[in-house]
Amino acid sequence: MEILNYAFMQRALLAAVLVGITAPAVGIYLVQRRQALMGDGIGHVAMTGVGLGFLLSWSPVWMATLVSVLGAVLMELIRWYGKTRGDIALAMLFYGGMAGGVMFINLAPTGSSANLTSYLFGSLSTVSESDVTAICVLAAFVVLVTLGLRRQLFAVSQDEEFARVTGLPVRALNLLTAVTAAVTVTVAMRVVGLLLVSALMVVPVAAAQQLTRSFAATFAIAVALGVAVTIGGTVTSYYQDVPPGATIVLLTIGAFVLLTALAAPLARRRARAATAAGPASDPAECKIPATRGATDEVGV
Helix, strand or coil: HHHCCCCHHHHHHHHHHHHHHHHHHHHHHHCCCCCCCCCHHHHHHHHHHHHHHHHHHCHHHHHHHHHHHHHHHHHHHHHHHHHHHHHHHHHHHHHHHHHHHHHHHHHCCCHHHHHHEEEHHHHCCCCCHHHHHHHHHHHHHHHHHHHCCHHHHHHHHHCCHHHHHHHCCCCHHHHHHHHHHHHHHHHHCCCCCCCHHHHHHHHHHHHCCCCCCCCCHHHHHHHHHHHHHHHHHHHHHHCCCCCCCHHHHHHHHHHHHHHHHHHHEEEEEEHHHHHHHHHCCCHHHHHCCCCHHHHHHHHC
């Protein structure tokens, strides 16, 4: 393929595959916890890390990872202790992260609005070899956590009180989920962009849930869908000269609409099949005694 002849597209496609795997892998736990917009908040905070990276002449990806992890931990602490004013504190954290990113990148000698835009909405041509190395390392961490601790993370996501009773370290697992989400945001920002990454963490999971309710099946379908749309969006962006992040998100939403349309007739077909099969026979002690005849039932 012509597209593979260019080194920058090879890097972009590799990054896209890793993003397609990691974003839904973390997103499934956020959806279960009803924290679907957590990735969006972390993306705002990560902007400060990008700006600091340019200001201090350090890797924006690693600096964004550090700042977003600190922000995710702070978000969890606010959730635990913020009580009634927690939403105000979170709003200040999110908007402060955006403002800090814009300010720092404009103060940086090599910073510009174009640099910030590539991180906000993704850019294929700016994915460097050092970015790919960082993305590979961070993606490996995300995969290890989401697969290696899937039972524990699922239990905490479903019911924190029950998980606490069974002896699981709920707060530690919540913090780990937040940190993993922060790492995922920085993995995805070079391809999808900080402002759009939350959609890739949530929509593939919601689309997979239209077809199945099993956690394992939902996980597998969501990841497969994530990889498909990130590769498709990256290739489309190259040939049509359109923004990769927006293209990927629109493809993801299109997949959700398609799977939703397919799920409705499938659900009706399953319901008719269940009705036709009829209920299982009752145990002997639960059966209603047979009457002597039809005339007795109608009182004739």
